[in-house]
Amino acid sequence: MHLKPIIAANWKMNHGPTDARAFLQRFLAQAPRQHDRTLVFFPSALTFSAVMESVRERPDIWVGVQNVYSEAQGAYTGENSVLMARDAGARVALIGHSERRHVFGETDAATTKKCALVSQARLVPMLCVGETLAEREAGATAAVVERQLTAGIAELEDPSVATMMLAYEPVWAIGTGRTATPDDASDIHGVLRRALAARIGEKAAAGVPILYGGSVNRGNAATLLAAPEVDGLLVGGASLDPDAWSSIVRS
Numbered sequence: 491m492h493l494k495p496i497i498a499a500n501w502k503m504n505h506g507p508t509d510a511r512a513f514l515q516r517f518l519a520q521a522p523r524q525h526d527r528t529l530v531f532f533p534s535a536l537t538f539s540a541v542m543e544s545v546r547e548r549p550d551i552w553v554g555v556q557n558v559y560s561e562a563q564g565a566y567t568g569e570n571s572v573l574m575a576r577d578a579g580a581r582v583a584l585i586g587h588s589e590r591r592h593v594f595g596e597t598d599a600a601t602t603k604k605c606a607l608v609s610q611a612r613l614v615p616m617l618c619v620g621e622t623l624a625e626r627e628a629g630a631t632a633a634v635v636e637r638q639l640t641a642g643i644a645e646l647e648d649p650s651v652a653t654m655m656l657a658y659e660p661v662w663a664i665g666t667g668r669t670a671t672p673d674d675a676s677d678i679h680g681v682l683r684r685a686l687a688a689r690i691g692e693k694a695a696a697g698v699p700i701l702y703g704g705s706v707n708r709g710n711a712a713t714l715l716a717a718p719e720v721d722g723l724l725v726g727g728a729s730l731d732p733d734a735w736s737s738i739v740r741s
């Protein structure tokens with residue numbers, strides 16, 4: 491079971507096994523076992539086993555995959571299976587990350603299938619939602635994230651919805667140095683929480699961690715984390731440096 495807050499590092503296509511081992515050696519020396527939060531690393535699939543080995547003695551650290559294919563196995567050259575992710579020790583899978591949606595054309599329908607597969611494999615889906623700048627400027631933020639959430643949970647049983655995780659990541663904030671204000675993050679997390687409550691009830695919805703992501707760094711992490719409805723952080727660029735990451739983890 492996770493402990494909130496959840497502080498997650500999305501390494502994207504960075505840090506091969508050699509860099510990851512060096513990173514973790516330095517980071518683990520600065521960050522003793524956490525008793526009031528869960529840390530998650532999302533390394534690339536090629537780096538996954540190096541990270542698993544390095545954090546073997548740390549139950550407070552979960553390792554997850556950045557993506558899985560929408561079929562469980564078969565003739566899909568180059569893809570990663572959720573069953574293999576589970577076998578390798580993954581506990582969580584990112585689904586619908588903005589780069590999957592906007593660079594690789596991942597559709598809402600694909601996120602429906604992926605969340606269902608991840609949950610059937612008894613991993614936790616961490617569904618990412620977020621609006622583009624044009625959608626924000628058109629006043630469509632709430633409608634977009636609700637649509638993405640509805641698709642992600644469409645084929646999940648209620649108990650699986652109650653044990654999933656969400657990440658609100660405005661597309662215009664990812665890797666740009668622009669962040670949502672804590673108030674904006676709280677508002678949209680509130681929209682997501684109410685949509686969850688409509689499906690699984692208020693009590694269960696209150697237990698679903700909703701992380702904020704988008705240009706989080708050591709300067710803004712504590713303020714964002716303190717915002718109402720923000721249960722954790724999903725961090726890209728600033729998670730690549732062990733010193734910056736250590737100070738975010740301590741936020």
Ligand code: PEP
Nearest residue numbers: 664665703704705726727
């Ligand atoms: C991300 O990719 O999930 C992310 C939030 O990236 P960054 O922190 O670099 O904006």
